[in-house]
Amino acid sequence: MLEVSNLACSRGDHRLFSGLNFHLHLGQIMQVQGVNGSGKTSLLRTLCGFLMPDEGEIVWRGERIRELGEDYHDEILYLGHLNAIKDELSALENLRISAGLSGIELEEKEAVTALRRMGLRGREMLPTKVLSQGQRRRVALARLLVSDAKLWILDEPLSALDVGAVALIQELIAEHLAQQGMVIFTTHQPLHVAGMEMRTLSLS
């Protein structure tokens, strides 16, 4: 499904990585490892199409992602360091809008159900500026529940989350993989998905 060949990327004059090859098939999960500054985020952003690679190709279902454009965007879900939620809006409004931006019209009931599963019962209508860092991350992660994207690209999904939330994310990833989804992620915390072979890609 996703094939990356001979990928090279640099920021400024600094070459982050080169000659990177990997492929990911349905139901597979891959962790990108590396020290700080090794280019994990840059790799994920390149996979999203935000950054132009210096060399190499990213191919999705046999076509280059540059040429696929919006059709590719429809099939991926990217969650970066930034939560993409607005302080002035409530958790519910934030979730419905971010789902809307990814092309899904969400009924209020569906959004409330998703937020409750993320452990935000009773906080649905509060403006997100009164929520804690971890709760705001949960609002952002609620998008995973309402998305129908095939490929999840998660950059440090576990930052600011407590033990319960980490377990929940592991459960969500396992569900997604069981439905023939794909996940690429980075993390500095241990993340175990039951019954799945975890592939790793090391950047050095």
Next chain:
Amino acid sequence: MKKSTMLGLLVLVIRRDLVLAMRRRADVLTTLIFFVMVVSLFPMGVGPEMDMLRKMAAGVLWVAALLASMLSLGRLFSADYLDGTLEQMMLAPQSLSMLVLGKMAAHWMSSGLPLVLMAPVLGLQFDMSVRALGVLIVSLLLGTPILSMVGAIGAALTLGLRGGGVLLSLLVLPLCIPVLIFGTGAVEAVSSGLSIASHLSLLGALLVLALVFTPWVTAQALRISME
């Protein structure tokens, strides 16, 4: 779960930006108050000579509207850029130009439209005739959306730069000169008894041109700024 259409996404972006503008009302009010203050300073500074005031009315109102619209441009994309929403917009399954058009429309409704509604009241300070006031409103209605759209290109190009606000004005103001010329020209044509149609149709043509090209150009500029 339903898939949203292109029009649905456009409406979503406009609604979202208007809700945000309503919750941060101070931003909308500063633009409007700036406009009122600048326009009101002129009669005080120039003195109560009616002929002089009548002659300069259109120019003062238009220049003040131009400067006021610059004030809010810096915020057009920067909040979305800083909290990561812009990344999500670029990954939307519809073209980015469409989302940009939505943001431009919402920006005009929250910063341009209040100026247009306020202008006739301020025009009274300059002893403008009713007909001249009417033409002023029409010219502002046609012209202020162009300011929002051309300004969006500058806002996208200066995204994430330090001191981008001043640079933004330097980039955008020269591009707005044609709008200023035709806008004031229409109002002056009324007082000198000439036809206003040519000025207004040129403004209309500029508006159509901006509608076609600026969303695409802004989307490209945003892609460059995100790298």
